Amino acid sequence: MQNKEFVRGLLDFIKSSPTPFHAVQSMVEILQAAGFQRLLETERWPLQKEPAGGRYFVTRNDSSIIAFELNQALPEHGIRMVGAHTDSPCLRVKPNPEIIKNAYVQLGIEVYGGALLNPWFDRDLSLAGRVNYLNANNQIEMQLIDWQKAIAVIPSLAIHLDRDANDHRKINKQQHLAPVLMPLPAAGDVVSFQALLLELLNNQLPDEASEAVTVLDYELSFYDVQAPAIVGLDDDFIAGARLDNLLSCYTGLMALIDHQGECNALLVCNDHEEVGSVSAAGAQGTFLRSTLERLCSNDEDVSRMLASSLMISVDNAHAIHPNYANKHEPNHGPIINGGPVIKVNANQRYASNSETSALFKQLCDSVNVPVQSFVVRSDMACGSTIGPITANQLGVRTVDVGVPSFAMHSIRELVGRLDAFYLYRVLQQYA
Numbered sequence: 001m002q003n004k005e006f007v008r009g010l011l012d013f014i015k016s017s018p019t020p021f022h023a024v025q026s027m028v029e030i031l032q033a034a035g036f037q038r039l040l041e042t043e044r045w046p047l048q049k050e051p052a053g054g055r056y057f058v059t060r061n062d063s064s065i066i067a068f069e070l071n072q073a074l075p076e077h078g079i080r081m082v083g084a085h086t087d088s089p090c091l092r093v094k095p096n097p098e099i100i101k102n103a104y105v106q107l108g109i110e111v112y113g114g115a116l117l118n119p120w121f122d123r124d125l126s127l128a129g130r131v132n133y134l135n136a137n138n139q140i141e142m143q144l145i146d147w148q149k150a151i152a153v154i155p156s157l158a159i160h161l162d163r164d165a166n167d168h169r170k171i172n173k174q175q176h177l178a179p180v181l182m183p184l185p186a187a188g189d190v191v192s193f194q195a196l197l198l199e200l201l202n203n204q205l206p207d208e209a210s211e212a213v214t215v216l217d218y219e220l221s222f223y224d225v226q227a228p229a230i231v232g233l234d235d236d237f238i239a240g241a242r243l244d245n246l247l248s249c250y251t252g253l254m255a256l257i258d259h260q261g262e263c264n265a266l267l268v269c270n271d272h273e274e275v276g277s278v279s280a281a282g283a284q285g286t287f288l289r290s291t292l293e294r295l296c297s298n299d300e301d302v303s304r305m306l307a308s309s310l311m312i313s314v315d316n317a318h319a320i321h322p323n324y325a326n327k328h329e330p331n332h333g334p335i336i337n338g339g340p341v342i343k344v345n346a347n348q349r350y351a352s353n354s355e356t357s358a359l360f361k362q363l364c365d366s367v368n369v370p371v372q373s374f375v376v377r378s379d380m381a382c383g384s385t386i387g388p389i390t391a392n393q394l395g396v397r398t399v400d401v402g403v404p405s406f407a408m409h410s411i412r413e414l415v416g417r418l419d420a421f422y423l424y425r426v427l428q429q430y431a
Contacts, residue, residue, distance in 0.1 A: 001254065001258060001424070003417070003418070003421045006254065006420070006421050006424055007230065007238065007417055007420060007421065009250070009254070010228075010238070010247065010250050010251075010420060011227070011228045011229070011230075011238070011240070013026055013030075013246065013249075013250045014228045014240050014241070014242055014243070014246050014247075014250075015227050015228060017242065017246055018126070018128040018146060018221070018223040018241075018242075019128050019129045019130070019144075019219075019220075019221050019223070020063035020064075020086035020087045020271045021062050021063050021129060021130045021144050021219075022128060022144060022146070023063075023086045023246060023249060023269075024059055024062055024063055024064065024065045024086060024269070025062075025144060027057075027065055027067075027249065027253055027269070028057065028059065028065070030253060030257070031055075031057045031067055031253070031257070034055070034257045035055055036055040036056060036057045036067060037054065037055065037056050037057075038056075038057060038058070039056050039057065039058040040058070041058060041060065041290075045294055047070065047295070053070055053071065054069070054070055055067075055068070055069045055070075056068055056069075056070075058291060060280065060281050060285075060287050061271060061279075061280060061281035062130065062142070062144075063086055063087070063271035063272075063281050064086065064268075064269060064270045064271045064281040064282075064287055065086075065267075065268075065269050066266065066267065066268045066269075066287065066288065066291050067253070067256055067266070067267045068256075068264070068265065068266035068267070068291075068295075069256065069259075069264065069265050069266075069431075070264050070295070071261075071262050071263065071264055072262060072263065072264055074264060074295055074296055074301065074305045075296065075300075075301040075304040075305050075308075076304070076308070077263065077264060077308060078264065078305050078306070078307070078308025078309035078310070079263075079264040079265065079266050079292075079295075079305060079309045080263050080264065080265050080266070080309070080310055080312075080430055080431055081265075081266045081267075081268065081309060081310065081311040081312070081396070082252040082255065082256070082265075082266070082267045082268070082311075082312050082314060082427055082430070082431070083252075083267075083268045083269075083270070083283070083288075083311055083312070083313045083314065083386050083387070083390055084245050084248035084249045084252055084267075084268075084269045084270075084313075084314050084315065084386075085245045085248075085249075085269060085270050085271065085272075085273035085274070085283075085315065085386060086245075086246070086249060086269050086270065086271050087112075087113070087245075087271050087272055087273055087274050087275075088113070088241070088242040088244060088245065088246070088274065088409075089111075089112060089113035089114055089115035089116070089274055089409045090112050090113070090115065090221040090222060090223065091109040091110070091111060091112065091115070091120065091177065091179070091221065091222040092109060092110045092111075092112045092219070092220065092221050092222075093107055093108070093109060093127065093129075093193075093218070093220040093221070093222070094107075094108040094109060094110060095217070096108070097109070097193050098191055098192070098193050099178055100184060100191065103183060103184045104180050104181075104182070104183060104184060105180075105181045105182050105183070105184055105185075105191050106178040106179060106180050106181060107152065107178060107179055107181055107193065108178055109177055109178060109179065109222065111173050111177070112221070112274065112275065113274030113275055113409070114274065114409055115409055115411075116407070116408075116409045116410040116411070117171045117173075117177065118171065119407075119410045119411040119412060120154055120177065120222075120411050121154050121155070121156045122153065122154070122155060122156050123153065123154070123224045123226070123411060124150035124153065124224065124225045124226065125150060125151070125152045125153060125154070125179055125222045125223065125224060125225070126146070126147045126148060126149055126150055126151055126152075126222070126223055126224075126225045127146075127147050127151060127152070127220050127221070127222055127223075128144075128145060128146035128147065128148075128220065128221060128223060129144070129145065129218060129219045129220035129221050130142060130143075130144055130145075130218065130219045130220075131143050131144075131145050131197065131201055131212075131215060131217075131218045131220075132215075132216045132217045132218065133198075133201060133212040133213070133214060133215050133216055134212070134213050134214040134216055135209070135210035135211060135212060135213060136210045136211045136213055137210050139210070140216065141209065141210070141212070143201060143204065143205055143209070143212075145197075145200055145201055145204050145220075146204075147200065149225065150225045151181065152179035152180060152181050152222065153179060153180055154176075154177060154178070154179050154180070155180060157169075179222060194215045197215050197218065198212055198214075198215050201215065223241060223242075224241050224411050224412065226241075226412070227240070228240025228241070228243075230417060231414075235417060236336075236337060236416060236417055236418075237336070237414050237415065237416060237417060238414070238415050238416070238417050238420060239412055239413070239414050240412060240413065241411055241412055241413070242413075243316065243405060243413040243414075243415050244315070244316040244405065244408050244409065244413060245273070245314075245315050245316060247316065247403065247415060247420055248314035248315060248316070248402065248403075248423075249269045251314065251420060251423050251424045251427060252267045252269070252314060252427055253267060253269075254424055254428075255267075255424055255427035255428040255430070255431050256431055258428055259428050259431035261431060263431070265431040268287070268288050268291075270282050270283045270285075270287065270288075270386055273315075273385070273386055277386060277389055283386035283389040283390055283393070284389055284393070288390065288393070288394070289393060289394060292305065292306070292394070306394055306395055306396050307395075309396050309397070310356065310359065310396070310397050310398070310399075311351075311387070311390055311391070311394075311396050311397065311398040311399075312360065312398075312399055312401060312427070312430065313351060313385050313386055313387030313390060313398055313399070313400045313401070314401055314402055314423070314427070315343075315385040315386070315387075315400065315402045316402045316403055316404075316405045316408060316413075316415065317334055317341035317343055317374045317401075317402040317403065317404050317405065318334070318374060318404065318405065318408060319333075319334050319335060319336045319404035319405055319406055320333030320334060320335065321406060327377070327380075328377065329374075329375050329376060329377045329378075332373050332374055332375040334372040334373075334374050334404035335372070335404065336404050336405070336406070336414075336415065336416040336419065337416035337417070337418040337419055338370055338372050338404065338416075338419070339364065339369055339370030339371050339372055339419065339422050340364065340369070340371055340372070340401050340402065340403055340419065340422055340423045340426060341371075341372045341373065341374045341401060341402055341403070341404050342357050342360055342361070342371065342372070342373050342374070342399065342400070342401050343373075343374045343385070343400040343401065343402060344357070344373060344374065344375050344400075345375070345376065345382050347382070348388055349382040349383065349384040349388065350382075350384065350385065350387055350388065350400035351385075351387035351388045351390070351391040351398035351399065351400050352387070352398070352399045352400045352401075353399075355397065356397050356398060356399035357399055359399065360399045360401060360426075363426050363429055363430050364426050366429055367425045367426060367429045369422045369425055369426050370422070372404065374404075385400050387399070387400040388400075401423075403415050403416065403419040403420060403422075403423055404416065404419060
């Protein structure tokens with residue numbers, strides 16, 4: 001695969017994936033087109049009796065996915081794993097969201113994850129996610145929905161009404177972030193978000209599905225409708241929402257699909273990383289361990305497999321920001337389009353160690369890809385990834401890496417066009 005084709009596919013994937021549910025749906029479609037067979041956690045897996053050979057995938061909660069290819073005996077050869085996450089910081093709609101205030105209808109939201117909030121103001125916002133409903137046959141069903149157009153905005157307060165806004169404005173998550181949906185309808189009309197949702201749901205249900213009668217619950221997120229794009233004077237950058245961490249999901253996915261080696265390879269993309277990974281679908285849940293245990297016939301074989309395996313945890317890294325260089329460790333300032341970054345932390349916020357870092361550097365060298373290192377300033381707190389969690393859960397050797405980026409956790413992030421393809425080449429060689 002060439003750079004232009006890869007980047008075009010990445011942009012299409014991000015655009016079609018406004019929520020973790022949509023991201024997993026997109027990945028499922030790509031995997032099935034590539035010949036991967038779907039497995040269900042509730043059923044016996046045909047590969048249990050024949051552990052070598054085949055391409056498979058399994059999902060959990062419709063928001064996490066594991067895909068793998070088996071070519072060799074697992075206890076002797078282990079499995080080469082790549083990990084990423086499907087979720088991104090955003091604004092989630094509350095269960096009873098209607099707010100009627102000063103002739104406008106707004107929706108109450110919760111902030112999901114560590115979102116950078118200022119960029120959410122004055123953006124064209126839409127809504128997407130998962131809806132659980134009761135159909136005409138009194139059965140509970142699930143459907144993904146997406147308004148696919150701008151339906152709301154969070155307007156800024158004019159500078160004339162807050163002269164100190166550029167110096168001292170603070171954002172109150174309860175008071176200042178409710179998106180404006182529409183003007184209040186004529187007197188006597190009842191505003192019901194559930195009714196609006198039910199109408200959209202029935203418009204988007206597949207033809208063979210029974211009509212939705214009642215919306216029972218939902219998980220809906222606001223997102224910016226502006227599509228991801230290649231930007232820069234010489235097209236050096238990729239700008240878009242949810243690059244952290246859909247870029248890693250797509251890169252790992254394509255590397256798995258395109259690899260031609262004889263090793264065993266696996267991709268896991270977990271939900272809920274941005275809020276601590278403590279869920280059935282998160283990295284602290286049982287999804288990955290349960291899947292790996294089903295690939296081997298006994299506990300000893302599982303232990304042998306894990307001892308022979310490696311996990312590359314892929315999550316975007318911080319590039320040195322030219323306007324805030326003092327926020328970075330002086331000798332570890334990754335440059336955009338300077339290659340993937342190995343993330344290191346002495347307090348194990350990242351799982352990289354000298355052995356796993358050396359293995360990743362060797363991989364980069366084998367495909368002539370430059371590699372960089374990131375360490376946070378000693379007087380600043382460090383973020384974390386699924387890397388240490390997975391290493392702890394499985395006891396598997398792990399290295400934390402990612403592409404350097406600007407504006408992490410903003411509504412629109414920035415990465416290097418070359419870095420995304422660099423990472424793909426390294427992971428393809430690894431798989």
